[in-house]
Amino acid sequence: MTSHGSAAGTRFPFEQRTLDNGLQVIVHPDASVPLVATHLMYHVGSRNEPPGSRGFAHLFEHLLFQGSENVPEGEHFSRIQSAGGTLNGTTWFDRTNYYETLPSGDLDLALWLESDRMGFFLPAITQAKLDNQRDVVKNERRQSYENRPYGLAVETMLERAYPEGHPYRHPTIGYMADLDGASLDDVRQWFESWYGPNNAVLVISGAVEPDDAFRRAERWFGEIPARPTPDRGEVPIVLNGKPGEVVVPDRVSVPRVYMMFHAPPFPDPGFEPADVLCSLLAEGRSSRLYRALVYEQRVAADVSAFVWPSECVGMLWVVATGRPGVDAEQLESAVTEVLDQLRSSGPTEIELQGARNRARRQLVRQLDSVTRRADLLAHAAVLRGDAGYINQVFERYEQMPPDEVALSARTLLDPARRSVVHVVPDGSRGGAEDVAVAAAGEES
Amino acid sequence: MARAAEPKTSLWLPPERRVDVSAVDRTRPPPSQPTPPPATPEFHETVLSGGFRVRVATVPKLPEVAIRLMVDGGAAVESAEDAGVAALTTKVLPAGAAGRTAMQMAEWLDQLGASIGSGVGHDSARFSLHTLSDTCEEALDYLASIVLAPSFLPEEVARVRAERLDEVRRSGDEPSELASEALSEAVFGDHPYGRPVRGRVETLETLDSARLRRFWESSYEAGSSFLVAAGDVDPEAFVALVERSFGAWASGDGRSAAVRQPGPVNSAGSVRLVDRPGSQQSEIRIGAVGLARGDEDEIPVLVMNAILGGLFSSRINLNLREDKGWTYGARSGFSMRRAPGPFVASAAVDTAVTARAFEEMLSEIRSMTERPPSEEELALARNALILSLPRQFETTSQVASKEAERVAYDLPPDWWTRFPARVEKVGRDDVVRMAERYLDPAGLVMVAVGEADALRADLAAFGTVEERPAP
Numbered sequence: 013m014t015s016h017g018s019a020a021g022t023r024f025p026f027e028q029r030t031l032d033n034g035l036q037v038i039v040h041p042d043a044s045v046p047l048v049a050t051h052l053m054y055h056v057g058s059r060n061e062p063p064g065s066r067g068f069a070h071l072f073e074h075l076l077f078q079g080s081e082n083v084p085e086g087e088h089f090s091r092i093q094s095a096g097g098t099l100n101g102t103t104w105f106d107r108t109n110y111y112e113t114l115p116s117g118d119l120d121l122a123l124w125l126e127s128d129r130m131g132f133f134l135p136a137i138t139q140a141k142l143d144n145q146r147d148v149v150k151n152e153r154r155q156s157y158e159n160r161p162y163g164l165a166v167e168t169m170l171e172r173a174y175p176e177g178h179p180y181r182h183p184t185i186g187y188m189a190d191l192d193g194a195s196l197d198d199v200r201q202w203f204e205s206w207y208g209p210n211n212a213v214l215v216i217s218g219a220v221e222p223d224d225a226f227r228r229a230e231r232w233f234g235e236i237p238a239r240p241t242p243d244r245g246e247v248p249i250v251l252n253g254k255p256g257e258v259v260v261p262d263r264v265s266v267p268r269v270y271m272m273f274h275a276p277p278f279p280d281p282g283f284e285p286a287d288v289l290c291s292l293l294a295e296g297r298s299s300r301l302y303r304a305l306v307y308e309q310r311v312a313a314d315v316s317a318f319v320w321p322s323e324c325v326g327m328l329w330v331v332a333t334g335r336p337g338v339d340a341e342q343l344e345s346a347v348t349e350v351l352d353q354l355r356s357s358g359p360t361e362i363e364l365q366g367a368r369n370r371a372r373r374q375l376v377r378q379l380d381s382v383t384r385r386a387d388l389l390a391h392a393a394v395l396r397g398d399a400g401y402i403n404q405v406f407e408r409y410e411q412m413p414p415d416e417v418a419l420s421a422r423t424l425l426d427p428a429r430r431s432v433v434h435v436v437p438d439g440s441r442g443g444a445e446d447v448a449v450a451a452a453g454e455e456s
Numbered sequence: 457m458a459r460a461a462e463p464k465t466s467l468w469l470p471p472e473r474r475v476d477v478s479a480v481d482r483t484r485p486p487p488s489q490p491t492p493p494p495a496t497p498e499f500h501e502t503v504l505s506g507g508f509r510v511r512v513a514t515v516p517k518l519p520e521v522a523i524r525l526m527v528d529g530g531a532a533v534e535s536a537e538d539a540g541v542a543a544l545t546t547k548v549l550p551a552g553a554a555g556r557t558a559m560q561m562a563e564w565l566d567q568l569g570a571s572i573g574s575g576v577g578h579d580s581a582r583f584s585l586h587t588l589s590d591t592c593e594e595a596l597d598y599l600a601s602i603v604l605a606p607s608f609l610p611e612e613v614a615r616v617r618a619e620r621l622d623e624v625r626r627s628g629d630e631p632s633e634l635a636s637e638a639l640s641e642a643v644f645g646d647h648p649y650g651r652p653v654r655g656r657v658e659t660l661e662t663l664d665s666a667r668l669r670r671f672w673e674s675s676y677e678a679g680s681s682f683l684v685a686a687g688d689v690d691p692e693a694f695v696a697l698v699e700r701s702f703g704a705w706a707s708g709d710g711r712s713a714a715v716r717q718p719g720p721v722n723s724a725g726s727v728r729l730v731d732r733p734g735s736q737q738s739e740i741r742i743g744a745v746g747l748a749r750g751d752e753d754e755i756p757v758l759v760m761n762a763i764l765g766g767l768f769s770s771r772i773n774l775n776l777r778e779d780k781g782w783t784y785g786a787r788s789g790f791s792m793r794r795a796p797g798p799f800v801a802s803a804a805v806d807t808a809v810t811a812r813a814f815e816e817m818l819s820e821i822r823s824m825t826e827r828p829p830s831e832e833e834l835a836l837a838r839n840a841l842i843l844s845l846p847r848q849f850e851t852t853s854q855v856a857s858k859e860a861e862r863v864a865y866d867l868p869p870d871w872w873t874r875f876p877a878r879v880e881k882v883g884r885d886d887v888v889r890m891a892e893r894y895l896d897p898a899g900l901v902m903v904a905v906g907e908a909d910a911l912r913a914d915l916a917a918f919g920t921v922e923e924r925p926a927p
């Protein structure tokens with residue numbers, strides 16, 4: 013790693029090799045801290061779920077923490093934590109990842125645990141484990157979605173923005189009825205189809221010597237046979253949203269407007285300009301939406317805009333939370349006005365410079381950790397087919413021509429690309445009107 | 457359908473270099489290799505003329521600087537009628553300063569690309585600044601402007617106050633927030649720790665520009681504040697920059713004195729039930745008065761809590777999640793402050809099993825005295841606390857935060873170097889003693905937020921149920 017005072021000079025060295033069984037191994041050495049992060053990413057996610065199995069990829073991820081042939085139930089967590097490490101797994105549309113960060117002398121522990129569940133998982137799975145983790149996941153759905161204000165907005169949006177049968181049409185958490193239907197047979201089949209070494213990337217990042225790390229990866233993973241190459245299926249490109257809006261009544265005190273625009277996915281050259289566009293729309297108090305809606309018009313309590321780094325079809329979100337007394341329609345037209353103006357006149361040079369400065373600072377902060385670097389290397393390798401993205405990303409932002417962002421604004425923020433969800437108070441949070449009056453009174 | 461795998465040959469690993477895989481013993485965890493000790497960044501302290509302490513460490517990894525400015529102006533020093541003033545002050549400071557309007561300040565920061573966050577706890581106010589090294593000087597100027605020269609323009613105060621009021625009201629939408637707030641109130645009553653840091657509607661509405669300025673004048677002073685920086689900086693050059701932007705900051709009269717007294721437990725043996733009809737789960741909490749940061753019991757209590765509920769593999773989570781499947785996660789923790797803060801055990805559980813979840817949680821709390829920890833449990837807890845240290849000091853932001861926290865709580869400079877040996881010494885008897893001292897069943901209070909009609913009758917088994925509607 014070198015630092016020249018400018019973020020663009022930042023380089024993260026890495027080497028990659030592919031084992032005979034197809035497992036791609038990437039090693040990024042950094043001896044500045046005595047830590048090692050391992051990140052195993054399988055190229056499978058909720059978009060690969062067959063009809064009626066929505067949520068299964070994520071349920072399966074939970075099961076993979078319940079032990080394997082040589083790792084007794086419960087020991088996956090306790091062994092890592094007892095070594096001072098941390099661990100987790102996440103599931104998304106396109107990938108499922110498992111990662112741990114440990115003192116560097118415990119690399120073998122992570123490789124043992126990961127290789128045992130990649131190679132020897134099925135003998136350990138039982139109906140009791142499936143039932144238990146199904147209950148846990150259903151409680152996760154209740155806690156993080158159903159019982160959380162605005163928690164159902166995203167799944168409502170996906171159902172609206174994608175046509176019936178589209179692989180991105182449902183959320184990774186899935187639906188209760190589908191979770192209920194999951195069987196041990198589904199578990200076996202999912203494992204056999206998607207969890208082969210040739211459908212995964214292993215990143216080892218931290219205080220390791222590359223040759224030694226490759227040797228250890230080979231020792232632990234080398235004997236696991238490749239599986240038939242999975243067919244990931246087609247993901248149809250969707251460019252048009254649906255006019256009008258869906259209204260979701262919720263137990264909330266103020267409305268929130270969600271807009272989702274079909275946008276370039278992570279591997280597309282249009283991804284970074286879309287990201288910069290989001291930054292100049294809603295990051296910082298001088299950003300376009302914040303200034304207009306929160307500061308000047310005072311119709312919104314908060315605004316945000318972001319792109320999701322998905323693999324096949326991308327999503328650009330604009331979200332605005334209303335102030336008391338402001339209705340969703342009013343909020344939506346205020347957002348639309350700002351977007352239309354940006355589309356027609358384009359960003360200013362000074363706005364762009366600020367957005368690029370914020371982006372490079374954030375990248376530096378994000379990549380100040382072997383865990384996050386492993387994460388970016390794995391995402392880039394799996395979703396873009398190029399781990400080297402980690403060393404191009406700074407230039408992508410710093411040298412972005414203004415035209416690219418202007419084009420991005422004109423194209424992506426086209427109302428035809430948009431779908432809209434309004435989450436509105438269902439009336440159970442009483443007194444919203446009184447609150448509006450009181451708030452107006454004390455501002456004068 | 458699936459196709460057969462194409463045979464792959466490796467350009468990198470010719471057959472003769474391949475390791476004999478039979479050498480791998482999968483039946484037991486592999487032994488640890490030696491891990492080098494972490495490099496501990498060295499902080500250099502300089503005290504400026506007003507008594508303002510500046511502590512800097514060079515962490516030369518990436519071209520960034522993480523800065524923490526700590527001010528002795530937390531919520532615990534507020535009077536009850538000023539509740540929320542500390543938090544509101546931090547939000548108003550950037551809204552106009554040093555002759556710039558609120559929007560000009562925002563443009564300045566956004567153009568730099570730096571980020572600033574402010575957080576107020578009971579004990580102090582904290583400003584976190586993150587910047588690339590090449591914009592460090594201007595970022596410090598920005599920070600000095602908002603802390604030393606805020607304008608407190610009445611119209612900006614009214615605007616920020618309205619935003620905070622919106623936030624307070626919206627927080628009532630979140631069942632987990634309702635539960636945490638109800639628990640603090642149940643444990644601490646009228647003590648400052650019983651109030652939410654952000655204040656309540658009644659007091660926030662009365663806070664005006666003059667009262668904010670008064671709070672700022674009395675709490676924001678050089679002598680009780682300090683700045684910590686870590687990153688790609690030369691300590692001497694950095695101190696010169698701070699001197700340039702903060703050199704004029706004067707010491708105050710030392711008026712602000714945080715609470716040091718523990719609060720009473722108001723309602724031990726009672727259950728507060730917050731009715732939130734239509735809830736899909738119940739948010740449950742069990743709480744008590746814990747201990748202060750730096751207390752001699754701190755380390756044994758950390759070990760005890762790691763066994764009870766501080767880790768994934770702790771008793772509470774293994775029971776409620778991994779055995780019963782009633783929750784996505786259950787945990788416990790001690791929030792240690794200048795005065796004894798709360799112990800809280802928490803989970804979001806299926807409505808139908810709420811009372812049984814309380815029963816299991818209580819039984820795990822009792823188990824800490826009735827079923828002393830096994831050697832495995834003790835080893836897990838001690839290892840998790842000691843061996844995780846390098847992870848907690850990895851990034852420049854972590855290094856700055858940890859140092860700011862240490863100084864804010866007057867912990868000795870060798871706190872973290874002595875930490876492992878102190879944890880090692882904690883034995884089974886210490887754990888039981890800590891459980892007896894801090895988890896006395898007679899001192900526990902309970903809170904549930906959920907569908908009262910489904911909970912009321914069952915919860916009566918635990919004590920008097922005190923019910924109120926969600927806001």
